[in-house]
Amino acid sequence: MDHHHLQIDAETLTYEDLESYLKHKAKISVTPQALDSITRCRKYLDKKLESGDELFYGINTGFGFLQNVSIDRSQLTELQDNLLKSHACGVGDEVPQEIVRLMLMLKIKSLSYGHSGVCVDIVKRLSDFHNSDVLPVVYTKGSLGASGDLAPLSHLALPLIGEGEVNFRGRRIAAREALKELSLQPLRLKSKEGLALINGTQFMSAYGMYSLVKSKKLLDWADTIAAISIDAFSCNTNFLNEHIHAMRPHKGQIAIAARIREILTGSEICNTAKANLQDPYSFRCIPQVHGASRDTFDFVKSTLLTEVNSVTDNPNIFPDDDLIISGGNFHGQPLALSLDYLAIAMSEIGNISERRTYQLLSGQRNLPLFLIHNSGLNSGLMIPQYAAASLVSENKQLSTPASVDSISSSNNQEDHVSMGANAATKCLRVVQNVKGILAIELLTACQALDFTRPSKSSAKVEEVFATFRKEVAFNESDRILHDDIQKAISFIDNYEL
Numbered sequence: 001m002d003h004h005h006l007q008i009d010a011e012t013l014t015y016e017d018l019e020s021y022l023k024h025k026a027k028i029s030v031t032p033q034a035l036d037s038i039t040r041c042r043k044y045l046d047k048k049l050e051s052g053d054e055l056f057y058g059i060n061t062g063f064g065f066l067q068n069v070s071i072d073r074s075q076l077t078e079l080q081d082n083l084l085k086s087h088a089c090g091v092g093d094e095v096p097q098e099i100v101r102l103m104l105m106l107k108i109k110s111l112s113y114g115h116s117g118v119c120v121d122i123v124k125r126l127s128d129f130h131n132s133d134v135l136p137v138v139y140t141k142g143s144l145g146a147s148g149d150l151a152p153l154s155h156l157a158l159p160l161i162g163e164g165e166v167n168f169r170g171r172r173i174a175a176r177e178a179l180k181e182l183s184l185q186p187l188r189l190k191s192k193e194g195l196a197l198i199n200g201t202q203f204m205s206a207y208g209m210y211s212l213v214k215s216k217k218l219l220d221w222a223d224t225i226a227a228i229s230i231d232a233f234s235c236n237t238n239f240l241n242e243h244i245h246a247m248r249p250h251k252g253q254i255a256i257a258a259r260i261r262e263i264l265t266g267s268e269i270c271n272t273a274k275a276n277l278q279d280p281y282s283f284r285c286i287p288q289v290h291g292a293s294r295d296t297f298d299f300v301k302s303t304l305l306t307e308v309n310s311v312t313d314n315p316n317i318f319p320d321d322d323l324i325i326s327g328g329n330f331h332g333q334p335l336a337l338s339l340d341y342l343a344i345a346m347s348e349i350g351n352i353s354e355r356r357t358y359q360l361l362s363g364q365r366n367l368p369l370f371l372i373h374n375s376g377l378n379s380g381l382m383i384p385q386y387a388a389a390s391l392v393s394e395n396k397q398l399s400t401p402a403s404v405d406s407i408s409s410s411n412n413q414e415d416h417v418s419m420g421a422n423a424a425t426k427c428l429r430v431v432q433n434v435k436g437i438l439a440i441e442l443l444t445a446c447q448a449l450d451f452t453r454p455s456k457s458s459a460k461v462e463e464v465f466a467t468f469r470k471e472v473a474f475n476e477s478d479r480i481l482h483d484d485i486q487k488a489i490s491f492i493d494n495y496e497l
Contacts, residue, residue, distance in 0.1 A: 028105055034123075059192045107200060107202045118190075118193045137165040204420045219293065226356065228445040250295060256290045267461065293345040307335060344399045371451065392437060
């Protein structure tokens, strides 16, 4: 597998493909087979339009409520240009460039099946943008998650016709200027092409896949940090016994219990006799809570992989069957529900993490109050827990499902929408908050572990601990803890478990 290059065609992209693509910022190419499928579909559409006066939605008609307005053949290019311009109504912050890049790749992937009616030139130009890091300026807000991600995908497509703005070579500039620097001319859209570009779920899908990959790393970290906290709090590890979990065989629960047993193998602290027969739920129920979030991750991964390997524009063209069919593959309901679910699952990882942080600061188990010498004069790690609690509470607010909402649009033609775009953007905010919460637990657990010396934890825990201590020293007396938290966040980003 070439980690720095990804081939795009009708073959299924796996999770590992997408994870590697994001990690290595891979270039892409569209295979000859995919280009042949795209060309064949376009030829079929051209022939179909030339041979009669039949109306096809969005190809020679207006859009949405204007579906029954016939458009003259001489105006079909203008129709598609107008579509991109009128639908580019994004507001809010800029979409991160990593996600814009992923949107480009996923749009190319959807077009590569040869059911969208675009010319090869469109796909090649999008590939050029992707590989040259000509990244359109797209905005986070404005999509209802049905009819596709109309507003964000319009901004994504505008540079094809020399409109809009792009981030290129460290500058935010007019798309036309970037095209000139690359000696490229704006494309002239043909029938259906504008609609194929802006109908689709690539905004939701890109945010979702990006959040999923970030979540996977944080789920791994959550288990490792929890293991450090278990020893730092001198927990009775009977709760990890495999017999308990075999009687309630949720896949995630069994896997997490086994993983934490493996992380703690050889721990001197674990093997010390404990006076406490049971520990607080935030420790004792780690396999159940972390495991449920793992199972949710697997469900969401399955949904997202189906989505990114799908055609989600409208109408769809089937040259072999002589069919042009309008449908609703652009509706983001599967994504909206899944991303709400992922946000809830990740929010709970943060929730239980903060509770462990709270317990470690409580002055129990021979640990000093707030994990500091001379407490009173020093506040120690009192206030990082406040910060974690703030993030946890924000996540609870963000976990209110977007998918239960809908609002009518296009004069009631589009009368049920998914709100999947809102689910997608707030899911990423939850994931980013969880990283901060886990960083605070890591900071706290390592401080607490220092107070258990000379007893040792397992080899794996001690390795993480020793590497972390190279970045963040033991807290002897009060200092600016923002800096420690940022270093802990960077450690989570960069250390390979």
